[in-house]
Structure formats: C-alpha cells, structure tokens
Amino acid sequence: MSTLDLINISKVYGTGASEVRALQEVNLSVEPGSFVAVMGPSGSGKSTLLTIAGTLESPSSGEVVIEGRSVEGMAAEERARLRRRTVGYVFQDFNLLPGLTAVENVSLPLELDGMGLRASREAGLSALANLGLEQVAGRFPDELSGGERQRVAIARAVVGERRLLLADEPSGALDSKNADTVMRMILAACKGGVAAVVVTHDAQLASWADRVVFLRDGKMVDQTSRPATPEELIAPYRRQ
Amino acid sequence: MSIQHALLGLLSTGPKYGHQLRVEFEERTGDVWPLNVGQVYTTLQRLERDGLVQSDGEPDGPRKTYRLTEQGKHELDEWLYTPPDLTAPPRDELVIKVLVALQIPDVDVREILQSHRRHVLELMQQWTRLKENEAESDVALALVVDAELFRLDSVVRWLDAADGRLKRMALEAEPPAKAGPQLRRRSAVRR
Numbered sequence: 001m002s003t004l005d006l007i008n009i010s011k012v013y014g015t016g017a018s019e020v021r022a023l024q025e026v027n028l029s030v031e032p033g034s035f036v037a038v039m040g041p042s043g044s045g046k047s048t049l050l051t052i053a054g055t056l057e058s059p060s061s062g063e064v065v066i067e068g069r070s071v072e073g074m075a076a077e078e079r080a081r082l083r084r085r086t087v088g089y090v091f092q093d094f095n096l097l098p099g100l101t102a103v104e105n106v107s108l109p110l111e112l113d114g115m116g117l118r119a120s121r122e123a124g125l126s127a128l129a130n131l132g133l134e135q136v137a138g139r140f141p142d143e144l145s146g147g148e149r150q151r152v153a154i155a156r157a158v159v160g161e162r163r164l165l166l167a168d169e170p171s172g173a174l175d176s177k178n179a180d181t182v183m184r185m186i187l188a189a190c191k192g193g194v195a196a197v198v199v200t201h202d203a204q205l206a207s208w209a210d211r212v213v214f215l216r217d218g219k220m221v222d223q224t225s226r227p228a229t230p231e232e233l234i235a236p237y238r239r240q
Numbered sequence: 241m242s243i244q245h246a247l248l249g250l251l252s253t254g255p256k257y258g259h260q261l262r263v264e265f266e267e268r269t270g271d272v273w274p275l276n277v278g279q280v281y282t283t284l285q286r287l288e289r290d291g292l293v294q295s296d297g298e299p300d301g302p303r304k305t306y307r308l309t310e311q312g313k314h315e316l317d318e319w320l321y322t323p324p325d326l327t328a329p330p331r332d333e334l335v336i337k338v339l340v341a342l343q344i345p346d347v348d349v350r351e352i353l354q355s356h357r358r359h360v361l362e363l364m365q366q367w368t369r370l371k372e373n374e375a376e377s378d379v380a381l382a383l384v385v386d387a388e389l390f391r392l393d394s395v396v397r398w399l400d401a402a403d404g405r406l407k408r409m410a411l412e413a414e415p416p417a418k419a420g421p422q423l424r425r426r427s428a429v430r431r
C-alpha cells in the first residue's frame with residue numbers, strides 16, 4: 001500500500017478572469033520509505049501540491065488517499081487526527097515556537113495529541129538523538145543556528161510514528177553544507193520507512209531523492225526513472 | 241588531467257619508487273582516474289628527460305627511485321597558480337542542440353529542454369548516491385563528486401533560464417486579445 005496517492009488532482013483558484021489553474025490532473029504515488037523530490041519553476045504548483053497532499057487544502061477535483069484511505073470521506077475530527085499523527089510538515093521558515101526549547105518544540109505535536117508529558121518528552125528526545133541533535137535539546141530557537149533550527153523542525157516533523165514527511169523548500173536559506181545535512185536527515189527518515197515529498201528548485205538537493213518529478217504550469221510533465229540498485233543490476237545474471 | 245604535475249606533486253613529500261607513485265596517485269584521485277603502469281613510467285621518463293625529476297640510476301622498473309629537482313619544484317609551483325583554460329569551449333553541444341531546435345518549426349523546444357533536464361538530474365542522482373555512500377574521509381573522491389555536481393547543476397540552471405526565456409517569448413508572441421494593438425506597435429518599432 002502506498003503512503004500517499006494523489007489521483008487526478010486539479011486545483012483552481014479564483015473564478016472567471018482571475019481564474020488560476022494551479023494543478024491539472026496530477027497523479028503521484030509515494031511508497032513507504034521512498035523519497036520524492038518535486039521540481040519546477042516558480043508558480044508551477046509545487047506548494048499547492050504539497051498543501052493538498054497534507055490535507056491542509058482540498059483539491060477542486062480528484063482524490064487524496066493516505067495509507068489507503070480517501071481523505072475526502074473522513075470526518076473533520078479524523079482528518080485532524082491524521083494531520084497530527086501521520087503527516088509531518090517542514091516549511092521554509094521553520095516556525096519553531098520561540099518560547100519553547102528544541103525538545104519542547106519537537107514533543108509539542110505529541111502532547112497536543114494527548115500523550116503524557118513524560119512520554120512525549122522522551123519521544124522528542126529520541127527524535128532529536130536520531131538526528132544527532134541531542135546537544136541542542138535544551139536550547140531556545142534564538143540560541144540555534146539556521147541549520148540547527150531547520151534540523152529541529154525536521155525532528156518535529158518525524159517525531160512519534162509519522163509516516164509521511166512533506167517539506168517545502170526545507171533548505172531555502174541554508175548554505176550547501178547545512179542543506180546537505182537536511183537532505184541526509186530526510187533520507188535517514190526514509191530509510192526508517194517514512195515516505196517523503198520534498199519541494200525544491202535546487203537540482204543538487206533534488207538529486208538526493210529516489211525519484212524527481214517535474215511540474216510545469218500545474219502539470220506533471222516528466223520524472224526521472226528510478227536509478228537501479230545493486231540488487232537490480234545483479235538480478236539478470238541470477239535469472240540464468 | 242595532468243599526470244605529469246600530479247606525479248610532481250606526489251614527489252614533493254620526498255623520493256619515491258615508481259610503483260609507490262602509481263598506488264598513491266590512484267588513492268589521491270579517488271580512483272576516478274586509474275592509470276596503467278606504462279603511463280606512469282613513460283611520464284617519469286619524460287620528466288627526467290626534462291630535468292624535473294632525478295632517478296637513482298637503477299634500471300627502469302618498480303624499484304627505481306625518483307626525486308624532485310629544484311627545476312621540478314619551480315615547475316610544480318608555477319603550474320598550481322596558472323589559471324586553467326576556462327574560455328568558452330568552441331561548441332557546447334547542448335547549446336547547439338537547443339539553437340538548432342529553435343529553427344525547426346514543429347519541434348517543442350521546451351520538451352527538448354525537459355528531456356535534457358531529466359537526463360542531467362539522473363546523472364546527479366548517481367553522483368549524489370556516491371556522496372551518500374562514501375565516508376567523508378575520502379577527501380579526493382568528495383572533491384571530485386562536488387565538482388561534478390556543481391558542473392551538472394550549472395547545466396540545469398542554464399536549462400531553467402532557457403525555459404523561462406522561451407516561456408516569456410511565447411507569451412509575448414500570443415498576447416491576450418486586449419493587449420494586441422499595443423504589442424503590435426511595439427514589434428513595429430523593433431523592426
């Protein structure tokens with residue numbers, strides 16, 4: 001079962017003369033553990049695709065299916081729970097809450113979801129530790145570098161049992177070393193079974209993904225073919 | 241790749257056997273430019289003939305020792321600071337392809353740009369995989385991978401810029417009905 005299926009998604013903003021067709025019949029499936037990058041020029045619909053995949057916005061037509069369940073049929077409460085438990089978001093301006101330490105920021109979604117203080121703190125610490133950030137757990141956002149803040153934001157997006165990571169230009173303002181670190185972390189999360197969709201206009205960052213899809217004028221026009229794994233390269237010989 | 245200067249560089253830390261030079265060369269260049277034995281020895285002979293290295297007089301072969309001469313040190317230093325040839329290549333194949341495509345009436349140039357963009361991205365994915373799998377300790381390989389990724393990245397940027405340019409051109413060529421007369425006037429001026 002795919003973690004995310006976008007089926008024939010279209011999105012129209014505005015009406016009449018001001019109508020914008022932001023997405024047109026987009027199809028995308030993301031398997032558990034796979035890392036998809038979305039590239040395209042500014043205005044091609046990348047952010048729209050991500051907010052629809054994350055159920056923050058509804059498509060004008062088409063269907064969003066997360067872990068086999070259609071989002072449209074869900075009650076509001078169920079959809080909210082999906083957003084809290086299954087989906088993690090990372091945005092360009094990392095939205096850490098300034099009054100909370102790194103670990104408090106990371107464990108906040110779990111607390112909001114009703115998990116006890118101690119259990120959520122422990123889960124937060126382990127998410128930070130998995131990403132090599134244990135040393136910054138007690139610091140406030142303004143005591144962190146830009147790269148560290150963005151890495152904490154990724155820890156928050158994968159804390160608990162999140163299985164779908166959505167990131168919009170997650171390394172926007174970072175230098176290439178920090179941007180690489182962010183991509184390595186997303187890759188590490190994928191190795192642990194998380195499905196990731198990362199929007200970027202940067203080819204070097206996109207090249208971390210298993211698959212790169214290209215948007216143009218709201219349409220998905222192309223994608224890279226999956227590079228062969230060593231297993232697949234050997235497979236033809238085994239068949240003989 | 242200048243094998244000559246790479247060998248001079250390896251000799252700058254002290255005299256070495258021919259065989260040792262070959263092994264070190266391969267290690268330091270991240271196995272990206274494997275050499276054959278013949279290349280190392282013919283290059284060393286040439287360096288000796290030019291007075292840039294000096295051998296210990298043993299017969300040619302793996303046990304012969306080479307050292308850098310003063311002239312060799314000078315040559316190496318000068319080479320390090322000499323800018324490489326960065327003038328535009330006589331023909332950049334990709335640019336030529338796109339220029340030709342522009343001349344052909346029923347070809348979708350943006351489609352062609354995209355097909356090259358996809359191909360370059362696939363290459364970049366392979367290089368990045370190498371970066372991902374290699375330990376950070378292999379500095380030579382890491383530098384080579386970075387160089388390739390930046391080079392390919394600049395190709396993608398050019399494709400993106402070309403794409404944007406063609407899109408703006410197409411929008412100008414097909415103005416919405418209202419803007420028609422104004423645009424016609426503008427193109428008349430241009431002629």
Ligand SMILES: Nc1ncnc2c1ncn2[C@@H]1O[C@H](COP(=O)(O)OP(=O)(O)O)[C@@H](O)[C@H]1O
Pocket residue numbers: 013014020021022040041042043044045046047048049
């Ligand atoms: N809330 C909105 N209202 C109206 N138009 C919008 C809205 N959000 C996005 N758009 C338009 O939809 C198109 C796609 O936007 P977006 O998804 O943000 O592109 P990208 O992230 O690729 O730059 C653009 O033309 C944009 O102006």
Ligand SMILES: [Mg+2]
Pocket residue numbers: 046047048
């Ligand atoms: Mg955007």
